Amino acid sequence: MRLLAAFHAAANPNAIPAPHIEYRAILPMLIVFGVACVGVLVEAFVPRVHRAVTQTVLALAGLVAALVAVVANTGLPRRLVVQSAVAADGPTLFIQGTILALSIGALLLIADRSIGADSDFVAQAADLPGTEQERASVRAGLRQTEVFPLAMFAVAGMMLFPAANDLVLAFVALEVLSLPLYLLAGMARRRRLLSQEAAVKYFLLGAFSSAFFVYGLALVYGYAKSVEYGDIATSLTSSDRGDSLVIVGLALIGISLLFKLSGVPFHWWTPDVYQGAPTPITAFMAAGTKVAAFGALLRVFFVAFGGLAWDWRPVVWGVAIATMVVGAILGVTQTDVKRLLAYSSIAHAGFILTAFAATTRASESSVLFYLVAYGFMNIGAFAIVMLVRDADGEANHLSRWVGLGRRSPLMAGIFALFLLAMAGLPPTSGLWAKVAVFQAAYQGGAGPLVIVGVLASAVTAYYYLRIIVLMFSQEPAVEGPTVVMPGALSAAAIALGVAVTIVLGVVPQTVLDLADKAVPFLR
Amino acid sequence: MFSYVPIFALFLLAGGFAVFSIIAGSLTGPKRYNRAKYDAYECGIEPTPQPVGGGRFPVKYYLTAMLFIVFDIEIIFLYPWAVAYADMGVFGLVEMVLFIVTVFIAYVYVWRRGGLEWD
Amino acid sequence: MSPTILAAMHTSGTEAALFWIFGPIAVLAALGVVFARNTVHAALMLGGVMLILALFYAAQDAPFLAFVQVIVYTGAVMMLFLFVLMLVGVDTKERLVETLRGQRLATVVAGLGFLLLLIAGIGNAAIRTSEGLANANYPTNAAGQIQSGGNIYQVAKLIFTRYVFAFEVTSALLITAALGAMVLAHRQRVMPRRTQYELMRERFVRGAHPTPLPGPGVYARHNAVDTPALLPDGSFSELSVPTRIRELSAEQGRRPVPSSLGSAAGSDRSSAEGDER
Numbered sequence A: 001m002r003l004l005a006a007f008h009a010a011a012n013p014n015a016i017p018a019p020h021i022e023y024r025a026i027l028p029m030l031i032v033f034g035v036a037c038v039g040v041l042v043e044a045f046v047p048r049v050h051r052a053v054t055q056t057v058l059a060l061a062g063l064v065a066a067l068v069a070v071v072a073n074t075g076l077p078r079r080l081v082v083q084s085a086v087a088a089d090g091p092t093l094f095i096q097g098t099i100l101a102l103s104i105g106a107l108l109l110i111a112d113r114s115i116g117a118d119s120d121f122v123a124q125a126a127d128l129p130g131t132e133q134e135r136a137s138v139r140a141g142l143r144q145t146e147v148f149p150l151a152m153f154a155v156a157g158m159m160l161f162p163a164a165n166d167l168v169l170a171f172v173a174l175e176v177l178s179l180p181l182y183l184l185a186g187m188a189r190r191r192r193l194l195s196q197e198a199a200v201k202y203f204l205l206g207a208f209s210s211a212f213f214v215y216g217l218a219l220v221y222g223y224a225k226s227v228e229y230g231d232i233a234t235s236l237t238s239s240d241r242g243d244s245l246v247i248v249g250l251a252l253i254g255i256s257l258l259f260k261l262s263g264v265p266f267h268w269w270t271p272d273v274y275q276g277a278p279t280p281i282t283a284f285m286a287a288g289t290k291v292a293a294f295g296a297l298l299r300v301f302f303v304a305f306g307g308l309a310w311d312w313r314p315v316v317w318g319v320a321i322a323t324m325v326v327g328a329i330l331g332v333t334q335t336d337v338k339r340l341l342a343y344s345s346i347a348h349a350g351f352i353l354t355a356f357a358a359t360t361r362a363s364e365s366s367v368l369f370y371l372v373a374y375g376f377m378n379i380g381a382f383a384i385v386m387l388v389r390d391a392d393g394e395a396n397h398l399s400r401w402v403g404l405g406r407r408s409p410l411m412a413g414i415f416a417l418f419l420l421a422m423a424g425l426p427p428t429s430g431l432w433a434k435v436a437v438f439q440a441a442y443q444g445g446a447g448p449l450v451i452v453g454v455l456a457s458a459v460t461a462y463y464y465l466r467i468i469v470l471m472f473s474q475e476p477a478v479e480g481p482t483v484v485m486p487g488a489l490s491a492a493a494i495a496l497g498v499a500v501t502i503v504l505g506v507v508p509q510t511v512l513d514l515a516d517k518a519v520p521f522l523r
Numbered sequence B: 001m002f003s004y005v006p007i008f009a010l011f012l013l014a015g016g017f018a019v020f021s022i023i024a025g026s027l028t029g030p031k032r033y034n035r036a037k038y039d040a041y042e043c044g045i046e047p048t049p050q051p052v053g054g055g056r057f058p059v060k061y062y063l064t065a066m067l068f069i070v071f072d073i074e075i076i077f078l079y080p081w082a083v084a085y086a087d088m089g090v091f092g093l094v095e096m097v098l099f100i101v102t103v104f105i106a107y108v109y110v111w112r113r114g115g116l117e118w119d
Numbered sequence C: 001m002s003p004t005i006l007a008a009m010h011t012s013g014t015e016a017a018l019f020w021i022f023g024p025i026a027v028l029a030a031l032g033v034v035f036a037r038n039t040v041h042a043a044l045m046l047g048g049v050m051l052i053l054a055l056f057y058a059a060q061d062a063p064f065l066a067f068v069q070v071i072v073y074t075g076a077v078m079m080l081f082l083f084v085l086m087l088v089g090v091d092t093k094e095r096l097v098e099t100l101r102g103q104r105l106a107t108v109v110a111g112l113g114f115l116l117l118l119i120a121g122i123g124n125a126a127i128r129t130s131e132g133l134a135n136a137n138y139p140t141n142a143a144g145q146i147q148s149g150g151n152i153y154q155v156a157k158l159i160f161t162r163y164v165f166a167f168e169v170t171s172a173l174l175i176t177a178a179l180g181a182m183v184l185a186h187r188q189r190v191m192p193r194r195t196q197y198e199l200m201r202e203r204f205v206r207g208a209h210p211t212p213l214p215g216p217g218v219y220a221r222h223n224a225v226d227t228p229a230l231l232p233d234g235s236f237s238e239l240s241v242p243t244r245i246r247e248l249s250a251e252q253g254r255r256p257v258p259s260s261l262g263s264a265a266g267s268d269r270s271s272a273e274g275d276e277r
Helices: A002-007 A027-045 A049-075 A090-115 A130-141 A145-159 A167-185 A192-224 A229-237 A246-258 A269-277 A277-305 A306-332 A337-356 A361-385 A409-423 A431-445 A447-473 A488-506 A509-520 B002-028 B060-112 C002-008 C013-035 C040-059 C063-090 C101-127 C150-161 C166-184 C196-205 C243-251 C259-266 C271-273
Strands: A079-081 A086-088 A388-390
Touching: A027 A049, A027 A090, A027 A145, A027 B060, A027 C101, A049 A447, A086 A090, A090 A130, A090 A361, A090 A488, A090 C150, A130 C063, A145 A167, A145 A246, A145 A277, A145 C166, A167 A246, A167 A277, A167 C166, A192 A246, A192 C101, A192 C150, A192 C166, A229 A277, A229 A306, A246 A277, A246 A306, A246 A409, A246 C101, A269 A277, A269 A337, A277 A306, A277 A361, A277 C150, A306 A337, A337 A361, A337 A447, A361 A388, A361 A409, A361 A431, A361 A488, A361 A509, A409 A431, A409 A447, A409 A488, A409 B002, A431 A447, A447 C040, A447 C271, B060 C063, B060 C150, C013 C040, C040 C063, C040 C196, C063 C150
Parallel strands: none
Antiparallel strands: A079 A086
16 A cells, blocks of 8 residues: 555655656767667577677667767757756767767777678687687687677766766766776687786776775765765865865875876776777777766866865876876887887877866867867777788787888878877877867966977877888888778778868867867866 | 664574584584594595696686676665655656666576576 | 654764774784685685674664675675685685785885875864764755654665666666676587487496496494495405595505405504594
8 A cells, every 4th residue: 555655646745756857968878878778688689690780780870879969969058967967068068979979980890890700809708718619619600799789888888977977977987988898808809818818907907996986986075075076166165174085085086087098107007908909999998988088087177176276286297297208108119009009099198188287278178179189090090900910810010010001002091191190290180189288288387298298299209100111111021911901891980080080180170169169067 | 773682682692502502512422533534525425526726616606696796786776765665656666667677688688698597 | 753863873882882892803804814824714704894894884874884785795795705716716825926026015015105194084084073874864854854764765865866877877887797797707509518318428438437336335343434345255345435535545544445354453453443442
């Protein structure tokens, strides 16, 4: 009888009021979550032969639908939704749109590389490497199509992480985005032990960083009596309490966020994980995770802890300088192209951190622009890395890349374009990205950071140009690797990367204005 | 605090019973030492040989443990929901059904892929 | 209702006694986790620490957290710890050779530094008055009345209204966990299972002993399991003593298979001595 009485809420004086949920504002994330769940059902019910194609179509359709939903949401008013847990403001839409576009590119790579016989993904991850069972699975043509729903969950987490307006939801989103990536990093088909080692390293260090986040969350809650960013900011303005609790909490949360975006000294996982993971997943991680992590970093530090800017700015200076220096200098000695790109992504994280050190509106918009440019050039670069193959898979050692320009001028030329973009040379998007970021840093009073940034750019340019020279100036070895022609999906992803890099290099103003209109973050 | 006294009493009772049983057994039982009695005994048959480096268990035990944890977390969420259910009305039911359906999707996947088969 | 509830929430003598009895036990157990030689002992000590923590949570007016600690942490996570120990092998010896030089010293220094930082940060806050859970468990609503409900009810109220989105997203996390467990641990058979018929054929082709082994012989004077059985011709059946026990007997210096019944009374001397004590 009490159950029936519950449905007549009006008669109940203790009735808990229903929460108000603005479905339209969170529709993009709901679409991606829904696609991921349907993907799991596809895994359960669709027969094996049709699974890969069904998953690809479903995932692509879902991402495109979510992107349309994001664009349709631009007309909505800027406000906090879902019980103030999600901030539906300009930067959220911009970052979610960027992540979706990047994920479409990454998904094209994943799909291309898992449908063909020459897949980059393991036949069955539960097989021990080097056993007869593994050979039997490969002969039987098994395919680990769980990659698709896992990637979709990661995308959903990436979309939620920068949009979260309270620390609890940010933590859950961090886990949703990280767990599938830990799994996906271990699923490479060749050099499986290296891949599993990368997955274990990523998992252990990522689990520790999540623990730091929760610890910081607890301490901040103890200080501010709330986990919402707005409430934390308000509590910082009242100075009747000692700061030590919130500063320790902020430091712990900062450690976790810096881990996710490969800031020194929490960058140690990046080269090993980027090298060991299957290359489509490396492209996905390099692009998507960084964008999501930077979005969350900006929101947490600017909105929640803006009042402590005097305390955290010197630390960000140090971290930015160290990150740029490590990324630049350690990249010079690398001989594996994926590790080199990993160190270059560390350097790029450092460049973005220089703008982050200046807490102005221009710094927010320049960071958003840089993330767009950086994401697409990385997806394109890793897509080309996937094409350089020899008899036993990808040829990642730089010594095997000698003379590839003679073998396949088109692909080598496109790779050179991406390397020039990473170096920040015209007429690519990288130039305008660096200009925007350094300008914002300089105007925000972080002049020395700009100087270090320019020097680090010069060092990174050295090793990018060294690769270009390597590819074009010498004769290729006779039994060297070939550059495989990309399938239709990979070609689409590469074309997307090239288009964005060149278009943003020639006419950056549209996206710069878009980024400028998107900020500031909702306080 | 005082509402937990029955739990304490039960703990003391259980612990006391265990300690008493062991002490009483060692005091009142016969003491006939025979070294062979301390060897591994498996009903007279060959004890399962442990390979060098310790026996490795099949990984399907681990899979069962992992699945248990996933559904244990679901139970944890069901517990406060059940306490507050009377005051929550339809929306509480809808929210929890949505949660259960989502975890049920995971269950369906495990079931169809043969994760619930022991062999 | 309200005064008694609020009064019952003050730190009483029982709570202080509880803390001072179980606190040192928890610290000793935690030290045991770190310093125990046997891994299973360390795991059990960790379980003990978790149970005592659950006790403290219950004493601090957070019964929901106490139940979650026991059900999830001690029940599920500790079980996972033990599963991992089982899968890795309980007898695995820990290698005490350090791969990174100076790692232990650096760990101690960094750990102490972190501890000091946390003590400074949290202690700073703890010496001021803390709010406790009285207001959270029995909040005052807009009309000034104190509501009933208790900890679990108020937690439910928060989960299903304010944090409902985080709650629903957690289900995505659970799907990922189940998916990951299946991907990493579940092997789908490529070839059909070998039936009992095929296993039996393989065993006979290898030339293994076709029947079950004979059980050990037990004489009126000896009840040891390493006593071999007598065959009809008076000889002793080697097959009747399990290999492992035979090896143990050989290791400990007892002759495993006596040459005749007469010497059986004399040669199994240790068994005989033990028997007639």
